[in-house]
Amino acid sequence: MAMYTWWLLLSLLLSAGCFAQDSKQPSRIIALAPHIVENLYAIGAGDKIVGTVEYADYPEAANRIPRIGGYHGIQLEKVLALAPDLVIVWKNGNKEADIEKLKSLGIPIAYSVSKDIRRVPTELIKLGELTGHKAQAEQLANKFNQRYQQIIKQFQGKASLDVFYQLWPSPLMTTNGKTWIHQTLNMCGVRNVFAEAATEYPQISLENVIAKHPQVIIIPNEKAAKQPQQVQWQKWTEIPAVKHGQYIEVDADLLHRFSTRMLEGVQDMCDKLHASRKYYGKRL
Numbered sequence: 001m002a003m004y005t006w007w008l009l010l011s012l013l014l015s016a017g018c019f020a021q022d023s024k025q026p027s028r029i030i031a032l033a034p035h036i037v038e039n040l041y042a043i044g045a046g047d048k049i050v051g052t053v054e055y056a057d058y059p060e061a062a063n064r065i066p067r068i069g070g071y072h073g074i075q076l077e078k079v080l081a082l083a084p085d086l087v088i089v090w091k092n093g094n095k096e097a098d099i100e101k102l103k104s105l106g107i108p109i110a111y112s113v114s115k116d117i118r119r120v121p122t123e124l125i126k127l128g129e130l131t132g133h134k135a136q137a138e139q140l141a142n143k144f145n146q147r148y149q150q151i152i153k154q155f156q157g158k159a160s161l162d163v164f165y166q167l168w169p170s171p172l173m174t175t176n177g178k179t180w181i182h183q184t185l186n187m188c189g190v191r192n193v194f195a196e197a198a199t200e201y202p203q204i205s206l207e208n209v210i211a212k213h214p215q216v217i218i219i220p221n222e223k224a225a226k227q228p229q230q231v232q233w234q235k236w237t238e239i240p241a242v243k244h245g246q247y248i249e250v251d252a253d254l255l256h257r258f259s260t261r262m263l264e265g266v267q268d269m270c271d272k273l274h275a276s277r278k279y280y281g282k283r284l
Contacts, residue, residue, distance in 0.1 A: 011032065025132045026086035026108070030068060030079060030170055034089035036112050037062050038259040039124060042140055045131040051082045055223070058253070058261070080105070086130070088112055092218045114258035117183050121145055124260070126173075142259060147263050148187075155189040155270050159277055162191045164241070166213035171203045184255060184262075188270035190216070206231070214266045216276045217241040220252035222268040246279065 030051040031037045037056040040046050046061060054070030068078040073095055079087070084107060089099050091113040102109055107264050110130060112123060121141030128137025163185060167173045175181040177195035185192045193212035194202065217233060233242050241247065250272070254265025 024085075025086075026130065028082065028084045028086070030084045030087045031056070031084060032088065032094045033112065033259040034058070034062075035164065035197075035259040036088050036090065037065070038257065038261065039127055040131070042260045043128050043131070043133045043137040045083075045123060045127065045133045048131060050084060051079065057223075069098075076101055076105070079107070086110060088127075090114070111142045112258070115180065117180050117187075117262065118148070120258060120260065120262065123258070139282065144260060147267075151187050151263065151267055151270060155187065155274065158189045158274070159281060160249065161190045161215045161273060161277055161280065162193050162213065162240075163216045163218060163273070164193050164209055164212060165218045165220075166231070167201060167220065169219075169231045171172065172205065172209075172231065173201055173203050176200050176202060180258070181255065184266045184269065187266055188246065188273045191271055210236060213240055215240045215244075215280060216248055216273060217245045218248045218252050219249055220255060222252045246280070248276065 028050045029040065029045075031040060031049050032053055034053070037046070037052050038058050039050060040049055041059050041062065046059070049062075049065055051068045052062065052065045052080045053074070054067060056067075057067065062138045066082065067079070068082070077100075079102070087102055088110045089102075089112070089237045090176050091111045092239055093114075099109065114123075121144050124141045124144070125134065126189050128134035165174055165181060165185065167175050167181070174194045174197070175192070176197035176199065177192060179200050179280040182192050182195060194204070194208075197204075217239075233239070233247070237243050248269065250269045251265050254261050255269065
């Protein structure tokens, strides 16, 4: 499984965005998640990043930042060699043991906690306060809020659809109603057929999907060194989405990262779902 999606799956029981604050603005930041890197660049603080992790690949400049680890853990000797004055970690996305080691070394820590799309602006503003880019962060936060409301307004009250979000194909996994992916589906005005699942990212069977009769199957495109075995959906024509060829591909880098670009992915998904909505509407 692509490591960034593993980080998504492990970010359970998270609360609203929250950062520790320090009176002194940092000049050498290590960012331990791709979305943190994206957001720092978005507010104009990307030049302060001296180290990051695997899959931090946006914007293009991020690819030149030294790597100090990834999902499997961080290399403390590399962290120390970079002499950071702040490390921003992904709460429950990075390993707790690594975080504790950083604390024991006296390295200042700030936290990014991702759960609710509506808290992206709060995270941006906190980053702005930390780095001295508050004005730019507030401007970006306002734009995010405006676009969020525009998407809600665009698709509210539309005819709903029963949708299956294929988070991962092998093992087959999806998302329940307590995740930000579910929030994006709500923004599009559709029903997540596994909203009532007991866990946030449940592993399911093909039989479970067949029983739910989804009208649309959403398939995120993941960047992975080794691509997983894909589900051969065409064999299961008893599923309405298969019978009518209603598959939607979306960009996982947009939808699975708690960044300013998330709404680009949401808009794309909502537009594609609306095309499916019109398809079924013509058949009634």
